[in-house]
Amino acid sequence: LAGQALLRAHAFDAEHELVGMLQRQLLPRRLPRLPGAEAVARYLPTTAGLEVGGDWYDVIPLSDNHVALVIGDVQGHSAAAATLMGQMRTALRAYAVEGHPPDVVVHHANRLLMDMETDLFATCCYVDVDLEEGSAWCVRAGHLPPVLRHPDGSTEIAEAEGGPPLGVMREADFPMSPLSLQPGTVIALTTDGLVESPDADIDAGMDRFAHELALADPAHLGLVADALLVGARRTDDIALLLMRYEGMAVRPLRDSWTVWRVPQAVGHARRFTRRTLRSWGVPPQDMDAVLLVVSELVTNALVHTDGRVRLDLTLVNHRLRVAVADASPRTPVKPTSISWEATGGRGVLLVEAVSAAWGTVPVSGGKQVWSEIALGG
Structure with a gap:
């Protein structure tokens, strides 16, 4: 027992x-x-x-x-x-x-x-x-x-x-x-x-x-x-x-733009970005890389997806985040090699080259492709 x-x-x-x-x-x-x-x-x-x-x-x-x-x-x-x-x-x-x-x-x-x-x-x-x-x-x-x-x-x-x-x-x-x-x-x-x-x-x-x-x-x-x-x-x-x-000591600056599917859509997105960065006090020498990223991400979303496209800009601590959301769940694929006569496929490589970091995250009904760019460098 x-x-x-x-x-x-x-x-x-x-x-x-x-x-x-x-x-x-x-x-x-x-x-x-x-x-x-x-x-x-x-x-x-x-x-x-x-x-x-x-x-x-x-x-x-x-x-x-x-x-x-x-x-x-x-x-x-x-x-x-x-x-x-x-x-x-x-x-x-x-x-x-x-x-x-x-x-x-x-x-x-x-x-x-x-x-x-x-x-x-x-x-x-x-x-x-x-x-x-x-x-x-x-x-x-x-x-x-x-x-x-x-x-x-x-x-x-x-x-x-x-x-x-x-x-x-x-x-x-x-x-x-x-x-x-x-x-x-x-x-x-x-x-x-x-x-x-x-x-x-x-x-x-x-x-x-x-x-x-x-x-x-x-x-x-x-x-x-x-x-x-x-x-x-x-x-x-x-x-x-x-x-x-407690409240945030440094609040990010944010702005958004709905990209309409018109022939001048990329140009409109670039003008919105340039106007927003000027209002935030971003110097002109830092804008070229940002405008390149905006052009490539918006173009990819318009060409390869259907439905609504939204551009979001966020600035905090001299780091700008560019994010483009679309209705497709497919993640952009970085090409392993591109021939000299190819007319496309370089967008992701360009974004990677000028970004401090980039990636994609799933969001409700689609995905968001983002890029972070260090300003003042």
């Missing part, structure tokens, strides 16, 4: 370690550094039993100094819930990086979960923050709303309209709600394990959570997260995600 008890104890410890490793692997190992903001997260597994939970969080850097804050909870505590949690986190990240707006990201994740034909559902709160403008859009799918701590110390539970949990209705509507951020504002996202208890309803728990957030010092965000978890009942998993918005 003593030997069997010892074997069961060893098996219990091994299973406990396996569960802990699975939870750690499914969550981010570290959060990214953000321009004009700081984010911290905490995760506490339940102490009841060994079954792994489905709570998750994520911080997803996006283009144009946007960042997506995501927190969610899959129904139940099982290996199936943990697996589904990993799938949903990966899906939301993939849809967000593609450039979809917040409501479309959540809508795609809902359709994906419906197609998995699982009996489980998931709640989610997705917040897209514009770090340049200090604005955000929030989408809720059956999850708790964000709590905002303003610079004056006051807190509010965001009035963000929500939709149903993911995996419940295929054609569900997930409306977007605006959030306004001032430098020093803290956004707090959590799961119900922190605010729900058998002796108090969830509204009272949210009020308590907002009150404790108001009492914390936002200058030390890690200490704030630790203080919010003090005394938490460990009957359910707890995920907590905090971000303090």
